[in-house]
Amino acid sequence: MLIPHPLLGLRDAQEFTYLGDAALIDRPDGLAADAAGRFFDYGYLRDNPAGEHRELWFHEQGDRSWLVVTRNITTHEIVRVELARDVALARGRGR
Amino acid sequence: MRYSGFRIIREALTGHKGWGPAWRDPAPRPAYDYVIVGGGGHGLATAYYLAKTYAKARIAVLEKGWIGSGNAGRNTTIIRSNYLLDGNEPFYELSMQLWEGLEQEVNYNAMVSQRGILNLCHSDGQRDAYRRRGNAMRLNGVDAELLDRDQVRAMAPFLNFDDARFPIKGGLLQRRAGTARHDAVVWGYARGADRLGVDIIQNCEVTGMRIEGGRIHGLDTTRGFIGAGKVGVAVAGNSSRVMALAGMRLPIESHVLQAFVSEGLKPLIPGVITFGAGHFYVSQSDKGGLVFGGDIDGYNSYAQRGNLPVVEDVCEGGMALMPMIGRARLLRMWGGIMDMSMDGSPIIDRTDIDGLYFNGGWCYGGFKATTGSGLCFAHLLATDSPHPTAAAMRFDRFQKGLMIDEKGVGNQPNLH
Structure with a gap:
C-alpha cells in the first residue's frame, strides 16, 4: 500500500505503524461521572466496519506525524488522508 | 453409510458406484430449536x-x-496445546484430546498427525520464558519438554545453527501437537452432524436478526426468514459484521493473515517448527509442500488478501531459520480474515440478548481450537452455563480486568 501523505506525497505503508480506529482521538474525560464505562468503550470496543474506515497511522520512519487515513478495508483503497492534528483541532481538542 | 476398510474394498470391487454424497443439501425449514450461524x-x-x-x-x-470456505480453508493446519495461562491451557488441552479421538468420533479420516511442535528459543531470557510455559503446561497435565541445543540439532539438523545474531539455544517441544487436514475436519464434522439430523444450509447469508423485547426470535436470510429458539454465532473474521445486526459492538478488529505453501518436496521437516526470533512457523504437508506463515499484516482488513511487505518479512524469517528454504519455490499464498481480540484470546459467551450466543475472537489460533470450541459452545447453548474449560472466555473480562493476555501487550489487537 502507498499512503498519500498530505505533506510528503506517496509513501510506502511500511514507513508507518498502525494504531487503529481514528475514534481514539476522542479520548473521554477522565473526571466524568461515568468515566469507567466510557473508557471501557474507548479502550476495548470497536466498530470494525467492512467498508470505509478512518484510522490512525504514525509516520514513524518519516516525519513522525500522525495521519488519519480513510481507507476502504474490503479493497485496501485509500480514499482520503488528513493530518491527525487538523482532525483533532477540528473536533475541539486543544492539540 | 459408515466408512471402513471393508467398505473401500467392497466399493473397489464394484466400480465405486455405491458412494453417495457425504451430507444432504436440505432446504431450510421455517424454524429450528438451534440455529448456528457459520458453517x-x-x-x-x-x-x-x-x-x-x-x-x-x-x-x-x-x-x-x-x-469451510472461510478460515477453515485458509489456515496452516497446526494443532497444539502449549499455552501459558490458566484461562487458556485447559481449554486447548481439551481440544487436543478431542483431536486425538476425532477420527473415530466422526468416522472420517481427518489425517490427524501428532508429529510435534518445536518452539525455538534464541536467548537465555526466552529459554526462561519457555521453561515457565512448559512448567505451566505440565501443571495442567500437558506434555512439554525443554530441549537443549544438541537435542534440537539431532531433531532438525537443517536449521541455521551458525546464526550469530539469533543463535538457537534450545526449544520447547510438545510431542502430542501436530497437524490435521483442515478440509477433512470440516467435512468430517459436517457429515457427522448431518447423520445426526442437522440441516446444513449453504448459500444462506444472514441479513438481519429479529429481536423483540430483548429476545431473539429468528434470522432474516437470503433464503427467507428462519425462526430460532437459540442462535449461536460462530463466524470468526466477520464477527463484528454479524453481531452488528444485533446492535452489538465487539472488542474485536478484523485483520488479514497470510499463509504460504511451497512446491511439493520429499519429507524434510519432522514436525512443526517455529522461529522464536521472528514470527515464522513451518510444517510439511502430507503432499510434501512446506506450509508456513508469520505475522498478520497489521491493519484492519476484510480483503482476504495481504500485501507484499509481509510476504518479504515471512520469507526473511524462513531464510534466517532454515536457509535451504530459499531453494524451494513458492506455490501458493492466500489471506484469511482474523477476529483479532483485545487480549489475543477468544470469547465463548452469552450476550445481553436472550437466546443469542457468541463464539469468536480466535485471532489466528482458531483452527487448533475447532474441536474444543465446538464442544464448549454446544455446552453453553444447551445448558446456558459456560463449559468449565471455557469459563474465562467471557465478554465482560475487559470490563473486569480479567484479560487472558498470553503476550502481555494490552488492548492493541495487531500486536497479539
Whole structure:
C-alpha cells in the first residue's frame, strides 16, 4: 500500500505503524461521572466496519506525524488522508 | 453409510458406484430449536456436539458460501496445546484430546498427525520464558519438554545453527501437537452432524436478526426468514459484521493473515517448527509442500488478501531459520480474515440478548481450537452455563480486568 501523505506525497505503508480506529482521538474525560464505562468503550470496543474506515497511522520512519487515513478495508483503497492534528483541532481538542 | 476398510474394498470391487454424497443439501425449514450461524469448523463442530448430546432438538447450520470456505480453508493446519495461562491451557488441552479421538468420533479420516511442535528459543531470557510455559503446561497435565541445543540439532539438523545474531539455544517441544487436514475436519464434522439430523444450509447469508423485547426470535436470510429458539454465532473474521445486526459492538478488529505453501518436496521437516526470533512457523504437508506463515499484516482488513511487505518479512524469517528454504519455490499464498481480540484470546459467551450466543475472537489460533470450541459452545447453548474449560472466555473480562493476555501487550489487537 502507498499512503498519500498530505505533506510528503506517496509513501510506502511500511514507513508507518498502525494504531487503529481514528475514534481514539476522542479520548473521554477522565473526571466524568461515568468515566469507567466510557473508557471501557474507548479502550476495548470497536466498530470494525467492512467498508470505509478512518484510522490512525504514525509516520514513524518519516516525519513522525500522525495521519488519519480513510481507507476502504474490503479493497485496501485509500480514499482520503488528513493530518491527525487538523482532525483533532477540528473536533475541539486543544492539540 | 459408515466408512471402513471393508467398505473401500467392497466399493473397489464394484466400480465405486455405491458412494453417495457425504451430507444432504436440505432446504431450510421455517424454524429450528438451534440455529448456528457459520458453517466453518467451529460452527459445524458446535452443531455436531449439540446434536450428539441433545439429539432431539432441531438444529441448523447456516453458511453464506459453501462450508469451510472461510478460515477453515485458509489456515496452516497446526494443532497444539502449549499455552501459558490458566484461562487458556485447559481449554486447548481439551481440544487436543478431542483431536486425538476425532477420527473415530466422526468416522472420517481427518489425517490427524501428532508429529510435534518445536518452539525455538534464541536467548537465555526466552529459554526462561519457555521453561515457565512448559512448567505451566505440565501443571495442567500437558506434555512439554525443554530441549537443549544438541537435542534440537539431532531433531532438525537443517536449521541455521551458525546464526550469530539469533543463535538457537534450545526449544520447547510438545510431542502430542501436530497437524490435521483442515478440509477433512470440516467435512468430517459436517457429515457427522448431518447423520445426526442437522440441516446444513449453504448459500444462506444472514441479513438481519429479529429481536423483540430483548429476545431473539429468528434470522432474516437470503433464503427467507428462519425462526430460532437459540442462535449461536460462530463466524470468526466477520464477527463484528454479524453481531452488528444485533446492535452489538465487539472488542474485536478484523485483520488479514497470510499463509504460504511451497512446491511439493520429499519429507524434510519432522514436525512443526517455529522461529522464536521472528514470527515464522513451518510444517510439511502430507503432499510434501512446506506450509508456513508469520505475522498478520497489521491493519484492519476484510480483503482476504495481504500485501507484499509481509510476504518479504515471512520469507526473511524462513531464510534466517532454515536457509535451504530459499531453494524451494513458492506455490501458493492466500489471506484469511482474523477476529483479532483485545487480549489475543477468544470469547465463548452469552450476550445481553436472550437466546443469542457468541463464539469468536480466535485471532489466528482458531483452527487448533475447532474441536474444543465446538464442544464448549454446544455446552453453553444447551445448558446456558459456560463449559468449565471455557469459563474465562467471557465478554465482560475487559470490563473486569480479567484479560487472558498470553503476550502481555494490552488492548492493541495487531500486536497479539
